[in-house]
Amino acid sequence: MESPQGGIPTPTELAAFRDAAGAWLAGHAQPRTGSDARDVEVAVFHDLGADEERTLLQRICDWQRTKFDAGYGALSWPADHGGAGLTPLHEEAFAELERQFDTPGQHELTSVSVALIAPTVQRFGTEAQRERLVRPLLRGDDLACQLFSEPAAGSDLAGVATRATRDGDAWVINGQKVWSSGAQFAGWGELIARTDPDVPKHRGLTAFLLPMDTPGVEVRPLRQMSGGSSFCEVFLEDVRIPDSLRLGEVGEGWRVALTTLGFERGHSGANADLGGGYRQLLATARRLGRTADPDVRRALAEVWVEERVAALAVLRDREDRFAGTEPGPVSSVRKLAWSEGMKSVSDAAALILGDRLVADSDEGVYQWTEHVLGAPGYRIAGGSDEIQRTIIGERLLGLPPEPRGDRDVPWKDIPR
Numbered sequence: 001m002e003s004p005q006g007g008i009p010t011p012t013e014l015a016a017f018r019d020a021a022g023a024w025l026a027g028h029a030q031p032r033t034g035s036d037a038r039d040v041e042v043a044v045f046h047d048l049g050a051d052e053e054r055t056l057l058q059r060i061c062d063w064q065r066t067k068f069d070a071g072y073g074a075l076s077w078p079a080d081h082g083g084a085g086l087t088p089l090h091e092e093a094f095a096e097l098e099r100q101f102d103t104p105g106q107h108e109l110t111s112v113s114v115a116l117i118a119p120t121v122q123r124f125g126t127e128a129q130r131e132r133l134v135r136p137l138l139r140g141d142d143l144a145c146q147l148f149s150e151p152a153a154g155s156d157l158a159g160v161a162t163r164a165t166r167d168g169d170a171w172v173i174n175g176q177k178v179w180s181s182g183a184q185f186a187g188w189g190e191l192i193a194r195t196d197p198d199v200p201k202h203r204g205l206t207a208f209l210l211p212m213d214t215p216g217v218e219v220r221p222l223r224q225m226s227g228g229s230s231f232c233e234v235f236l237e238d239v240r241i242p243d244s245l246r247l248g249e250v251g252e253g254w255r256v257a258l259t260t261l262g263f264e265r266g267h268s269g270a271n272a273d274l275g276g277g278y279r280q281l282l283a284t285a286r287r288l289g290r291t292a293d294p295d296v297r298r299a300l301a302e303v304w305v306e307e308r309v310a311a312l313a314v315l316r317d318r319e320d321r322f323a324g325t326e327p328g329p330v331s332s333v334r335k336l337a338w339s340e341g342m343k344s345v346s347d348a349a350a351l352i353l354g355d356r357l358v359a360d361s362d363e364g365v366y367q368w369t370e371h372v373l374g375a376p377g378y379r380i381a382g383g384s385d386e387i388q389r390t391i392i393g394e395r396l397l398g399l400p401p402e403p404r405g406d407r408d409v410p411w412k413d414i415p416r
C-alpha cells in the first residue's frame with residue numbers, strides 16, 4: 001500500500017500521533033459521557049430558529065479554527081494551504097479520537113465547505129481563487145454552499161436552466177436554485193449555470209464562485225417536516241459577477257460539478273455517526289425495558305450487522321485509496337448502504353418506542369422522532385437511491401443502459 005501523500009505511517013508513528021492528538025483534545029474539549037439519545041445527538045437535521053442556528057454554526061466554525069490552527073483541521077491537505085501534509089490514516093485516527101469528546105458537532109454547511117467546495121476550488125480554481133478561498137474554507141472563516149439543483153433539474157442535474165450570459169468581462173445570471181443546504185448562512189456559492197444552450201446538455205455548462213451578497217441574489221429558507229430550515233430556494237435575477245469568478249473553463253461546468261459530487265459521495269462514509277446507531281438504540285431500549293422483546297432484539301441485531309459491514313467497507317476503501325485506486329461507482333454502493341442503514345436505525349427506533357414516537361415529549365424520545373422525520377432526506381440528498389441503483393446497474397453490473405432520448409440533442413431542443 002502506497003500513500004498518496006508519500007508513505008504510510010508506521011504503527012509507532014501513528015501511535016505517537018494518537019497520543020499527541022489525544023492529549024491536545026483533552027486540553028481543549030470535555031470527554032463525552034453516555035450513549036443514550038439524551039446525551040448523543042440522534043436528530044438528522046437541526047430544528048433551530050435562524051439565530052440559534054447561526055450561533056451553532058459559529059461554535060462549529062470556532063472549533064474548526066481551533067483545530068486548524070493547532071494543525072488538526074486539514075490533516076491530509078498539503079502544507080501550502082495550511083494543511084498538515086499527513087495521511088488519511090491520521091485523519092481517521094483523529095476523527096476516532098474526536099468522537100470521544102464533546103465538540104459542537106456537525107453542520108451540513110461546514111461539511112459542504114470543507115469536504116466538497118474547498119477541494120473543488122483547489123482542483124479547478126485560479127491561483128487567486130485558491131488564495132482567496134481554500135484556506136478560509138478549511139479554517140472555518142468562510143462558508144460556501146452548493147448551488148446545483150433546480151426545480152426541474154435534480155437527478156438530471158445536467159439539465160439545469162439557470163442561464164449565465166457573457167457581457168464583456170462579466171457574466172449576468174438569471175434563474176432559480178433549490179435545496180441549497182445552508183445558503184442562508186453562506187458567504188459563497190458554487191454555482192452551475194448554462195452558458196451555451198445550443199450544445200448537448202452536459203457540454204453547455206460553466207461553474208462560478210458566487211458571492212451570496214451580490215445584488216440580485218435572494219435566499220428564501222424552506223421549512224422541512226423535521227422542523228428546521230436546512231435548505232433554501234435561491235433566486236437569481238440579473239446577478240452580475242466578473243469573469244474572474246468563473247471556476248474552470250467555459251463549458252467545463254459538468255466536470256467541475258462531477259468532481260464536487262464525487263467528493264460528496266466519497267464523504268458519505270465520513271458521516272457514519274450522523275443520526276446515531278446501535279449504541280444509542282440499545283441504550284434507549286434498555287432505559288425503556290424493551291430489550292426482551294424478540295422483534296426489538298432482531299431489529300437491534302440488524303443494525304449491529306449493518307454497522308459491522310459498513311466498518312469493513314471503510315477498511316476496504318481505505319486499502320483501495322492507498323493503492324491509488326479511485327473509488328468510482330463503488331461509492332454509489334456505499335451511499336446506498338449508508339442511506340439504507342439510516343432507515344434501519346429509524347425502523348428500529350420506531351419499533352422500540354412504539355406509540356411514544358409520536359406522543360412522548362421526553363428529550364431522549366423526541367430526538368428519535370426527529371431522526372425518523374429527517375432520515376428520508378438522505379435517501380435523496382447527493383443523488384437519490386434510485387439514481388445510485390442505476391449507476392450500480394450500469395457501471396458495476398454491466399446491465400443495459402437506461403434509454404436516454406436527449407443524448408447529442410442541443411439542450412434548447414430537449415422537450416420540457
Ligand SMILES: Cc1cc2nc3c(=O)[nH]c(=O)nc-3n(C[C@H](O)[C@H](O)[C@H](O)COP(=O)(O)OP(=O)(O)OC[C@H]3O[C@@H](n4cnc5c(N)ncnc54)[C@H](O)[C@@H]3O)c2cc1C
Pocket residue numbers: 145146147148149150151152153154155156178179180181182231377378380381382383384385386387390
Ligand atoms: C438533505 C438534502 C440536502 C440537499 N442539499 C443540496 C445542496 O446543498 N445543493 C444542491 O444543489 N442540491 C441539494 N439537494 C438536492 C438533491 O441533490 C436533489 O434533491 C436530488 O438530486 C434529487 O433531485 P430532485 O429533488 O429534483 O428529484 P427528481 O430528480 O425530480 O426525482 C424525483 C424522484 O424520481 C426519481 N427519479 C428521477 N430520475 C430517475 C431515473 N432516471 N430513474 C429512476 N428514478 C428516477 C428520483 O429517485 C426521485 O425519487 C439536497 C437534497 C436533500 C434531500
